Amino acid sequence: MRQGVVVPQLRADSAADVSRILRAARAAGADRSFLARAEAQLPRLHDLFRRLYGERTDGVERLASVVDLARRSWAERPAELRALDDARAADPTWFESERMLGGVCYVDRYAGGLRGIRDQIPYFRELGLSYVHLMPLFESPEGNSDGGYAVSSYRRVNPRLGTMAELAELAGEFRRAGISLVVDFIFNHTSNEHEWAQKAVAGVPGYEDFYLIFPDRTMPDAYERTTREIFPDDHPGSFVQLPDGRWIWATFYHFQWDLNYAEPAVFEAMAGEMLFLANQGVEVLRMDAVAFIWKQLGTACESLPEAHLLLQAFNAVLAMAAPGLLFKSEAIVHPDEVVSYISPEECQISYNPLQMALTWEALATRDGRLLQQALERRHTLPAGTAWVNYVRSHDDIGWTFADEDAAELGIEGYPHRRFLNDFYVGRHDGTFARGVPFQENPRTGDARVTGTTASLAGIEAGDAGGEDRVVLAHALALSTGGIPLLYLGDEVAQLNDYSYADDPHEAGDSRWVHRPHRPAQNYADRRDAATPAGRVFSRLARLIAVRRETREFAGNTLIGFGTPVASVVGFLRPGAGSAVLVLANVADGAVHVDALTLSGLEPDAVDLVSGEEIGVAGGLDIPAHGVLWLRVTLR
Numbered sequence: 170m171r172q173g174v175v176v177p178q179l180r181a182d183s184a185a186d187v188s189r190i191l192r193a194a195r196a197a198g199a200d201r202s203f204l205a206r207a208e209a210q211l212p213r214l215h216d217l218f219r220r221l222y223g224e225r226t227d228g229v230e231r232l233a234s235v236v237d238l239a240r241r242s243w244a245e246r247p248a249e250l251r252a253l254d255d256a257r258a259a260d261p262t263w264f265e266s267e268r269m270l271g272g273v274c275y276v277d278r279y280a281g282g283l284r285g286i287r288d289q290i291p292y293f294r295e296l297g298l299s300y301v302h303l304m305p306l307f308e309s310p311e312g313n314s315d316g317g318y319a320v321s322s323y324r325r326v327n328p329r330l331g332t333m334a335e336l337a338e339l340a341g342e343f344r345r346a347g348i349s350l351v352v353d354f355i356f357n358h359t360s361n362e363h364e365w366a367q368k369a370v371a372g373v374p375g376y377e378d379f380y381l382i383f384p385d386r387t388m389p390d391a392y393e394r395t396t397r398e399i400f401p402d403d404h405p406g407s408f409v410q411l412p413d414g415r416w417i418w419a420t421f422y423h424f425q426w427d428l429n430y431a432e433p434a435v436f437e438a439m440a441g442e443m444l445f446l447a448n449q450g451v452e453v454l455r456m457d458a459v460a461f462i463w464k465q466l467g468t469a470c471e472s473l474p475e476a477h478l479l480l481q482a483f484n485a486v487l488a489m490a491a492p493g494l495l496f497k498s499e500a501i502v503h504p505d506e507v508v509s510y511i512s513p514e515e516c517q518i519s520y521n522p523l524q525m526a527l528t529w530e531a532l533a534t535r536d537g538r539l540l541q542q543a544l545e546r547r548h549t550l551p552a553g554t555a556w557v558n559y560v561r562s563h564d565d566i567g568w569t570f571a572d573e574d575a576a577e578l579g580i581e582g583y584p585h586r587r588f589l590n591d592f593y594v595g596r597h598d599g600t601f602a603r604g605v606p607f608q609e610n611p612r613t614g615d616a617r618v619t620g621t622t623a624s625l626a627g628i629e630a631g632d633a634g635g636e637d638r639v640v641l642a643h644a645l646a647l648s649t650g651g652i653p654l655l656y657l658g659d660e661v662a663q664l665n666d667y668s669y670a671d672d673p674h675e676a677g678d679s680r681w682v683h684r685p686h687r688p689a690q691n692y693a694d695r696r697d698a699a700t701p702a703g704r705v706f707s708r709l710a711r712l713i714a715v716r717r718e719t720r721e722f723a724g725n726t727l728i729g730f731g732t733p734v735a736s737v738v739g740f741l742r743p744g745a746g747s748a749v750l751v752l753a754n755v756a757d758g759a760v761h762v763d764a765l766t767l768s769g770l771e772p773d774a775v776d777l778v779s780g781e782e783i784g785v786a787g788g789l790d791i792p793a794h795g796v797l798w799l800r801v802t803l804r
């Protein structure tokens with residue numbers, strides 16, 4: 170190297186840095202399996218660090234200290250979890266199985282606390298769950314905490330729900346029952362009560378740059394020229410003012426302060442919290458709000474390239490210290506961006522907001538074409554990854570389809586979204602839906618929709634098609650591939666709960682309308698065919714049972730099966746020597762799919778749901794809101 174040239178801290182040629190860090194790990198007593206994984210991951214982690222923190226003089230030191238953190242975390246990893254890591258390595262596509270089924274619930278609302286959740290394990294098994302997402306359960310501010318999405322400590326469970334020791338115990342009990350514990354990794358922001366937040370505001374050395382704090386409006390104004398408002402009901406723009414007059418970045422609620430990942434100490438601190446959770450027995454981390462984690466002036470500050478680099482860096486750390494875990498991406502953005510987070514090196518699984526939103530779109534319009542197009546065009550994923558398909562979540566429904574896709578079908582994005590919002594909040598004549606608007610922005614005309622599945626689908630309004638629509642929406646989520654995820658309570662047709670409006674901490678956030686307490690009566694009725702709960706539950710239970718036995722439903726391969734009937738969504742799930750044909754009719758009347766459309770199939774098929782053989786040579790009748798799962802043979 171020439172004299173006088175400044176040596177960048179993280180060199181493009183990583184070999185020297187990597188071997189120095191590995192030597193240090195060996196000297197510190199790292200075992201062979203850790204060293205092997207560190208050796209495999211370090212070149213890429215080094216490269217990611219160089220791209221993120223190449224300008225920093227402390228880049229190499231930070232990298233070395235992150236690797237040391239991983240070494241210590243591995244040393245403490247319980248034997249049972251190391252055994253899990255081995256099992257996952259031996260069966261890397263475990264999460265693509267047709268036997269995977271997820272459920273999600275709030276700990277307090279569904280079961281009072283972690284002990285109550287343990288008491289639900291027999292029911293989770295009855296339902297066939299293999300994955301349970303417990304909504305945020307960490308210490309968070311009293312009153313409004315955005316449903317726990319404002320975290321004050323990642324190492325303490327909210328005392329109302331239980332303790333961290335109980336969570337670790339529950340993770341073990343889940344595992345022995347064949348259920349993976351999923352929790353949120355809320356790493357874009359902390360609550361304003363988090364120790365880091367308090368220290369940052371107080372100017373404690375080492376913490377000043379953990380958040381984005383500015384003395385006046387100059388920088389906030391500059392950033393806000395290109396950022397969008399996420400919770401306009403709470404505050405305009407992306408910043409809130411501190412009592413001392415300064416401004417701090419807060420994308421969501423005013424008490425959720427965004428972390429500053431341009432500071433490598435923040436990455437290291439968060440990696441520590443991630444590994445701590447991994448060692449409690451968590452098997453999937455739901456990576457919250459991934460699109461927002463990197464900011465750059467002059468951009469929308471969403472889904473920037475560095476957001477991907479950061480996720481990949483967290484992934485590499487995990488691969489060293491807790492290799493059995495998965496990341497699930499929560500990116501509720503344009504479909505091109507959603508898929509950009511999904512790869513074995515970044516997030517292995519991801520919510521599928523497009524399929525979710527377009528299922529509702531199809532039910533409202535009685536036209537399946539946008540959903541059909543999305544399944545044909547946007548369903549494919551890289552090997553080793555999977556969608557998480559859901560009918561609704563704890564959040565609002567946003568109409569995240571691509572305008573350019575819709576335009577091809579002659580649909581204009583803006584008015585179509587307006588129609589869908591009006592339809593689902595009951596402002597449209599003859600609507601079957603009973604939803605509530607969320608974050609309506611009069612300035613932009615934007616809004617989103619909240620409501621339980623049963624209320625949105627028409628059961629609350631007494632619409633004759635309500636139960637069928639609930640079943641249809643789930644039948645799609647259960648058959649398109651990946652991990653279907655049920656919002657617990659929906660399987661027994663739970664309706665909206667409007668009492669949130671009387672609670673001062675919830676009244677301003679209509680998402681609470683669809684986060685009710687566990688509906689004890691509906692569950693008690695689940696075997697009673699005289700009730701909506703009983704009818705919906707028995708039909709969904711049948712679909713779940715059939716899915717488990719249908720090997721074609723594993724994985725993600727899906728081939729569109731277009732029909733001339735606009736209200737029919739059709740696709741094939743191919744298997745070895747056979748395939749399952751799924752046909753769903755979103756219209757309010759029966760339709761006929763003609764013989765010609767089915768002429769590529771052998772005449773004999775099996776209706777998997779009824780178990781009966783049926784002929785397809787003369788075409789097929791599909792009732793109003795009906796779904797067929799047929800095992801067919803291609804000619």
Ligand code: GLC
Pocket residue numbers: 315316318319355421457458499563564
């Ligand atoms: C995610 C959560 C949502 C929360 C937000 C901020 O989008 O799903 O409920 O409000 O992140 O943490």
